[in-house]
Amino acid sequence: MVNSAGFGFELLQGGPEGPRRGLLHTPHGTVQTPCFAPVGTQATVKALTPRQLEEAGASLLLCNAFHLAARPGPELIKKAGGLHAFMGWKGPILTDSGGYQVFSLEGMRKTDDEGVTFRHPADGRLLRLDPVSVLRIQRDLGSDIAMVLDECPPAGAPAEIRERAHKRTLSWAAKALEAHLAWGGAERGQALFAICQGGTDPDLRREAARELSSMPFDGYALGGLSVGEPLEARLEILEAAIPLLPAGKVRYLMGVGTPLDFVEAVARGVDIFDCVTPTRNARNGQAFTSGGLVKIRNAEHAGSFLPLDPECDCYTCRNFTRAYLRHLDKCREILFPVLMSLHNVRFFLSLMERARDSIREGAFQDLRREIVKTWGES
């Protein structure tokens, strides 16, 4: 179940659909699933030290190969001893390939069947990525889990464009897998996950899930969601694709999203999440709490000596009041994003802890009801 490099997924509870519990073993440690991976795009989870992340209960981080390839470049990170040494994070790291970033770029981009050419926004350099070069970058980064290059057509793209992107994504996945296996597969210390695309078309999604499942990837992701579609459309896609993925492999829902999304996706069999929501919203003054969203910039908090969340055990909630946080924000102090991010990341991680506990105790539906009540759009 665990290979010689330390990689493997162990399904402890559940099956192809419905809430599951598992252990994702990696060369840098074991992750309990369902889990939330804080996002450290540029080799740093914004505003937080690795130690603060560890203390908040983070086990898996997500970094971005696309961004790191431009700055500081894969060569430097390789020379530093890999991403773990470079950023001082000893736990597991998953790197996104950057497909999503490339296809979100404004301006010059040319995609053909072999890869994609574009100007990097950081420095204007003309770059070319293909399914194998993207893997090579992630090999240099030395992440525990690499992602394939995928093509993500814009949300409203015509059927013909979507169909072509779908075919390319599948053919790129096959090429990536071929290279991955030629290099020794996950035994060399890095797993490779496929990405199931297809927009909000359940048939395309089903076809992608079926095709990719027939290839021996180490895990499976669902991409291109949480890009503006309504929650129901998102859940329809999960219900279409997830049952077709191999039950014994880990499933990762990319870039999603909110407490409500989490419980609904866990309810449908998702194991891993990542999202910038906790850190980005923190910087914008929004805290996720057991009582719902707290907008610290609202005047009502100016004289409040309550913590952000009286039920939270994070450093911020144990030591600081809403009045103090609001003061820091008013003064544009750096400590503001630090303390807010710390809380939000802890909130998301703690929600996942509760999800795991409730699955183990057969009480997941209670947690789901509670979250729907607090966070549901009704």
Next chain:
Amino acid sequence: MVNSAGFGFELLQGGPEGPRRGLLHTPHGTVQTPCFAPVGTQATVKALTPRQLEEAGASLLLCNAFHLAARPGPELIKKAGGLHAFMGWKGPILTDSGGYQVFSLEGMRKTDDEGVTFRHPADGRLLRLDPVSVLRIQRDLGSDIAMVLDECPPAGAPAEIRERAHKRTLSWAAKALEAHLAWGGAERGQALFAICQGGTDPDLRREAARELSSMPFDGYALGGLSVGEPLEARLEILEAAIPLLPAGKVRYLMGVGTPLDFVEAVARGVDIFDCVTPTRNARNGQAFTSGGLVKIRNAEHAGSFLPLDPECDCYTCRNFTRAYLRHLDKCREILFPVLMSLHNVRFFLSLMERARDSIREGAFQDLRREIVKTWGES
């Protein structure tokens, strides 16, 4: 030696001049002197959590009554239970009166013999401060040590202006002391320090030191230095004023400065320092190290896998390389000022630890020579 509120200064070693070692007891704990107080102007040492400060060895923090009076206001901080509770710092806090800030303001300001009227830069409100109202604000803040209101004339002011400011500062000090004693003096849990002004005129400084020493303040500060004058002028002032201050009371050199300043001032009998240098320079990419100043933005550090300072024991130096810090700066990541500030504050605190140890061991001149060699302007 220590009053019923816990305040008192205990001179362990040394006399009116020359290197000294002591214990400054306050209601919130004891500070070993010579000591460096990191600056938390707005009730936060920029970019650092109280816990990070504690771990870096900080014992005394400086906050600014002028800034806090405008934002969030003394009433709110009083309601929060005082500055310690508000900002989550359990150790001693010294509050500056804001004299320096008021007299550094561009634009509207009117000073008379009773006080000063000005527009606050944060919100444009017309404010009036006088020697007693400034104390009242600091009483609401609940700092362990309050500072008197002083008038700081600009560096190049004519003799007549300087003379008038000198007289006012002395008369304001007397008024402040009267109020302080009427409220119960340091026994009520807050000490009051006088500020010796007089620019770079040794005679004015001597007169101020003599006059203030005749009044029973709990401690004595030297203000209006490190405002552009050369080091020699600064040292001449220290040599003029310090021997006239009571040996048994603590001496505080305000807003100074650099490693070289520290050893030269300790050599002349200063006990307390504060300065924004470590945190401000950190944000500007400059690290203080045992080898001198490291400008992390310089290209030479791009591929350096050394820590900022191989001799430093701080979290930053134990976990991150110059290459990583430079990458964070390039990406404008919040973690950059956090890690840099952590290091610089630790460097200053550790220098003070070494100063105390070397005084105890009779080896201060060795430390002084080392610092002059590394940091001297020659």
